[in-house]
Amino acid sequence: MKLQPVIPFEPVLAAQLPSGGEWIAQIKWDGVRMLSYYDGSHAELINRRGNRRTPQYPELAEPRSYCRAGSFILDGEVIALSGGKPSFHEVMRRDSLKNEAAIRAVRPQVPVLYMVFDILYCNGLWLLDQPLSRRQQYLNEMLLPHPHVQNVPSYANPAELFSAAQSGSLEGIVCKDVNSTYAPGGKDKRWQKRKIISDVTAVAGGVTFRDGIVNALLFGLYDDKGKLHYIGHAGAGRMTAANWRNVTAAAHRLTVPKMPFAALPQRSKDAVWIKPELVFKLHFLEWNSSGTFRQPVIQAQVDLPPQSCRIEQKG
Incomplete structure (x- = not known):
């Protein structure tokens, strides 16, 4: 072309x-x-x-x-x-x-x-x-x-x-x-x-499992200094069973010993940390005063670079 x-x-x-x-x-x-x-x-x-x-x-x-x-x-x-x-x-x-x-x-x-x-x-x-x-x-x-x-x-x-x-x-x-x-x-x-509908593109820095399958993702956004800030977790959404199986396989491949977030997330119990590579689009109701999103719903995994998940999306 x-x-x-x-x-x-x-x-x-x-x-x-x-x-x-x-x-x-x-x-x-x-x-x-x-x-x-x-x-x-x-x-x-x-x-x-x-x-x-x-x-x-x-x-x-x-x-x-x-x-x-x-x-x-x-x-x-x-x-x-x-x-x-x-x-x-x-x-x-x-x-x-x-x-x-x-x-x-x-x-x-x-x-x-x-x-x-x-x-x-x-x-x-x-x-x-x-x-x-x-x-x-x-x-x-x-x-x-x-x-x-x-x-x-x-x-x-x-x-x-x-x-x-x-x-x-x-x-x-x-x-x-x-x-x-x-x-x-x-x-x-x-x-x-x-x-009208709030959305965000965020990267997963951790997962939790249920019966060997990922059932929730811990999401974050990057600041100007490259620090990843936790914004909440989500498991509900439009993801199919096949999607979750693919995410599970990726999570095993990306597992790391060190937490990628700048501070320990509120939901850290049973979390497995992963290299921040998996990017998702989510809809949510509003931002909480704590900096996390309320009622997030995963729409789909998207082909975007993790560093494009910027904290400026919070407006």
């Missing part, structure tokens, strides 16, 4: 919704950030880490079927639905697969949608320095009707969209300055996310 992977621009977490005529709002999809590349002859799907995901989503393998541009880079989110709402757990059933036969088997069980919200490159021209409003014009002109691809709608009133997202129990919204250019690898207040 001639086009080199781009690290996507990220929104920052906001406590309040921005106001002003320059802001538009979009639904925050609980999926997998994905960029679609087509250089005129070769197509690839690449995730935010720069990893190839083309085989996992064969319904998106023909880019000319959903974009009329001769070459392009699209930015968006691959999602899967459960009960009519985006489910991170469901999309990870597709994203985590490597075997072609397994992908073919799961594809009809877990249909996906590619929710496209930006275009970075079009017909040989980079659009990074164009304002978002102009990039959206390009996107409207170039996207074609497709059963697995949708152009993410924008709304002029963030407060109204946030209220609708709350009513629908969706993850949240993203507010974007229509004048914003696109900064690869950047993250600033020109894009702001306001969450």
Whole structure:
């Protein structure tokens, strides 16, 4: 592929919704950030880490079927639905697969949608320095009707969209300055996310066992000095029996004698310490005053580096 992977621009977490005529709002999809590349002859799907995901989503393998541009880079989110709402757990059933036969088997069980919200490159021209409003014009002109691809709608009133997202129990919204250019690898207040469902990406530094199988994980986040701070434990969630067996095998491989956390966790009885390598996405209700999360629910294991699990996620 001639086009080199781009690290996507990220929104920052906001406590309040921005106001002003320059802001538009979009639904925050609980999926997998994905960029679609087509250089005129070769197509690839690449995730935010720069990893190839083309085989996992064969319904998106023909880019000319959903974009009329001769070459392009699209930015968006691959999602899967459960009960009519985006489910991170469901999309990870597709994203985590490597075997072609397994992908073919799961594809009809877990249909996906590619929710496209930006275009970075079009017909040989980079659009990074164009304002978002102009990039959206390009996107409207170039996207074609497709059963697995949708152009993410924008709304002029963030407060109204946030209220609708709350009513629908969706993850949240993203507010974007229509004048914003696109900064690869950047993250600033020109894009702001306001969450309804709190989530965190955390690394496991310990486990507990029941009948020889891991039944709970002890989670932590890193500070700027590289210290791992305990934020709580979780065993409930969307994990299947097969998931727990895989985690158990990994825990045996990663067992270490020294505790990786900066301070002894409140739940340390019967804990087995592991090298912090296993990263998970969790939903939770709120942060306790003690710095731990309340009512965490594991969504899925994710392919992210442990050092990306930063304490800044606590806002």
